[in-house]
Amino acid sequence: MLFDFASVLVFIILGLLFIFFVLLFSWVVSPRNPDKDKASTYECGERPLGPAWMKFNIRFYVIALIFIIFDVEILLLFPWAVVFQKLPKGVALVEVLIFIGLLLVGLAYLWNKGDLEWVKTVDKDK
Amino acid sequence: MSNSEIIYTVIFYVFGLLTIGSACIVAFSRNILHSAFALLLTFFGVAGLYVFLQADFLAAAQVVIYVGGILVLILFAVMLTNKITDIHMSNPATKPWLAAPLVLIVFAGLTWLIVKTDWAVVETAKLISEPTVEKIGYAIMGKYLLPFELISVLLLGALLGAAYLARPKKKD
Numbered sequence: 200m201l202f203d204f205a206s207v208l209v210f211i212i213l214g215l216l217f218i219f220f221v222l223l224f225s226w227v228v229s230p231r232n233p234d235k236d237k238a239s240t241y242e243c244g245e246r247p248l249g250p251a252w253m254k255f256n257i258r259f260y261v262i263a264l265i266f267i268i269f270d271v272e273i274l275l276l277f278p279w280a281v282v283f284q285k286l287p288k289g290v291a292l293v294e295v296l297i298f299i300g301l302l303l304v305g306l307a308y309l310w311n312k313g314d315l316e317w318v319k320t321v322d323k324d325k
Numbered sequence: 326m327s328n329s330e331i332i333y334t335v336i337f338y339v340f341g342l343l344t345i346g347s348a349c350i351v352a353f354s355r356n357i358l359h360s361a362f363a364l365l366l367t368f369f370g371v372a373g374l375y376v377f378l379q380a381d382f383l384a385a386a387q388v389v390i391y392v393g394g395i396l397v398l399i400l401f402a403v404m405l406t407n408k409i410t411d412i413h414m415s416n417p418a419t420k421p422w423l424a425a426p427l428v429l430i431v432f433a434g435l436t437w438l439i440v441k442t443d444w445a446v447v448e449t450a451k452l453i454s455e456p457t458v459e460k461i462g463y464a465i466m467g468k469y470l471l472p473f474e475l476i477s478v479l480l481l482g483a484l485l486g487a488a489y490l491a492r493p494k495k496k497d
Contacts, residue, residue: 203381203456204376204381204384208336257405257491259401259404259405260398260401260402260405260491261487261488261491261492263394263397263398263401264398264484264487264488264491265484265487265488266394266397267390267394267395267398268480268483268484268487270389270390270393270394271390271394271476271480272477272480273389274385274386274389274390275465275473275476277382277385277458278382278458278459278461278462278464278465279462279465279466280462281458281459281462282459282462282463282466283462286466291466294466294470294473294474297474297477298473298474298476298477299477301474301477301478301480301481302477302480302481302484304481305480305481305484305485306484308485308488309484309485309488312488312492314488314491314492
């Protein structure tokens with residue numbers, strides 16, 4: 200099993216090397232004569248006003264919280280999916296449908312209460 | 326030591342150093358955003374250590390939930406907080422004379438535990454075992470079915486609670 204993870208490690212190392220060499224390559228070949236406009240955040244775009252470190256909208260946090268809940272749910276479905284073929288079909292399916300169904304009730308509740316709606320609530324905040 | 330054992334040992338220490346080093350950055354960085362990003366490496370290093378403990382499912386869970394979820398949440402929490410760019414707000418040092426003995430006591434206690442515990446040593450050759458995901462699958466579909474369904478209820482509670490607390494309060 201550790202050997203399987205060796206391939207994961209190889210992927211990670213290759214990924215890091217790839218990033219390193221791409222950055223190195225662009226550093227080697229790129230000409231450097233900066234001026235004020237080029238050094239700004241968006242060279243061809245808006246001039247930034249104020250610092251980038253501003254307050255985020257709380258909506259991001261709510262969506263991230265909801266995401267984590269379903270993240271855990273998906274994770275717990277993996278062991279089930281692995282053994283699904285070897286279990287009595289109906290039973291395993293019903294067991295998982297109960298598991299998912301309970302969380303779907305929660306999702307339906309959030310949807311109904313408007314917690315998932317982005318634009319509407321932003322307007323309400325203003 | 327055989328060749329493969331040496332490689333395992335080296336990789337183990339790399340992950341250990343990665344975990345401890347980035348944990349130090351989390352603790353000592355003057356910028357709370359740098360701390361949050363260093364936490365990424367800490368979580369990742371811990372996932373690597375889980376692999377060495379033959380806990381493949383736990384390692385995957387660590388990456389999926391902590392790196393993919395909790396860390397994003399922490400970053401959002403940092404970005405959401407007002408005036409957190411001010412170091413006196415984000416990393417205040419309070420009462421070092423009180424903290425020092427506490428830290429020393431915890432350190433001594435942990436060291437004592439590490440020295441006293443009778444660590445089970447398993448030969449590396451015996452460690453090459455089958456994946457645990459399948460066993461976990463049989464366990465949650467059989468013996469631990471009720472806890473598995475209860476997790477769903479727990480998650481439902483967390484979902485509703487989080488949404489309720491984060492909902493903007495009506496002004497009437």
